[in-house]
Amino acid sequence: MTPKGVTLKSNSRKMKFARRFICTLLQMRKPRPVSLSIEEVRARGQRIKIAAYWSMAHAVGSRRAWSRALLFKLRNRARYQTIMRRRSPGLKTKRVIKNDTPGELSQTKKLRQLVPGGKTMDMCNLLEETAHYITCLATQVKVMQTLADNFSK
């Protein structure tokens, strides 16, 4: 089983993500609904998506800014939703960097919205985190694709 060991070592992030994600999936399999409406199906899909993102962020750890932001957001999501319901919006104001040159403003803005935690980064960090985020997303997609293929067999 040497190739397996090699894969284990070389793709440790992938391994961690897959393990966590499968655990979460197994957990989520427990409730067995008999009949589902479309909204419920969508909500369940959303939950799996959140679980996938969460597993990835946790597999990366808190070394990266994007995973930290994602973990923080997901962890405090329920809490913030209840807080926001009670209080007025605009409670949490984040520091937003606005020192980009106007030519690349729209693209940079979009990129900031796409990368988690990107609103508080400067350009250099944003690009670095984007690179890491892209690799992680690609890994995530690959693992999920494999899982879906294997499940549906």
Add this chain to the structure above:
Amino acid sequence: MDPPLINESSFSAANPSAYSLAEIWSLGVESGGGGQGFRMGSLGLTTGGFCESSGNRDGSAEESTVTEQSGGGGGDGKKRKEASSEDESSKMVSSSSAHDLNESHGKRMKQAGSLGENEVPKAEVEASSAAGTKLAEESTKLAEPPKQDYIHVRARRGQATDSHSLAERARREKISERMKILQDLVPGCNKVIGKALVLDEIINYIQSLQRQVEFLSMKLEAVNSRMSMNPTIEGFPPKDLGAQPFDASGMMFGSQATREYAPSSQPEWLHMQVGGSFERAI
């Protein structure tokens, strides 16, 4: 004025780096020539402690005259400093006891800098640029242009903007380097020219990946619920063990991991795992 005087153990023990700097400097002057007046000054600043103690012994007479002169004024002191540096360097090349002159010169530079009020930051900037890990050409390049228009007051401002533009250039290089990394990551992005288009490609790629995640999660949801409906399939089919290594480990860890992970003091894990949080999270 003998080299053995400097080779005392106390000096080398106190600041060996400074001493080695002085040594290197003296070699450089002997090979280089008059254009190194400023590097000399900056290195003299770095060997501060060394100069303070030795200058008292060697060049006390020189030192007193220097302090008198530099009391005159800022611009005057600058000119005089330049002249003295040239003078000193020419002397240095000829004389054999380079070390002592170096120290006294460094001391003189320092005093002149402290007396002329605007001199201090400039000298420090030069010292930092020379003491940093810059190349020799770069340090001379930094040191020489202010030397030519050293008399003008505007040179200081020019130098300040120069350091800013240097920082800006470094930042731009960093950004372009990261863009290159990103271009390698995103497929089909190598042929695209222009920062905006590359950013567009990156954004499209991220969006497509996120959409793919969404689609796959829906698919997994369908599969997962179907498998949960079907009690005959327990976990994963065993044929996946060989083909998909991470699946295999997931299979292996999957059954007991929920029991392993839950009590392992991971509040996030618990928070996410205990079903209700997911319901609320949506």
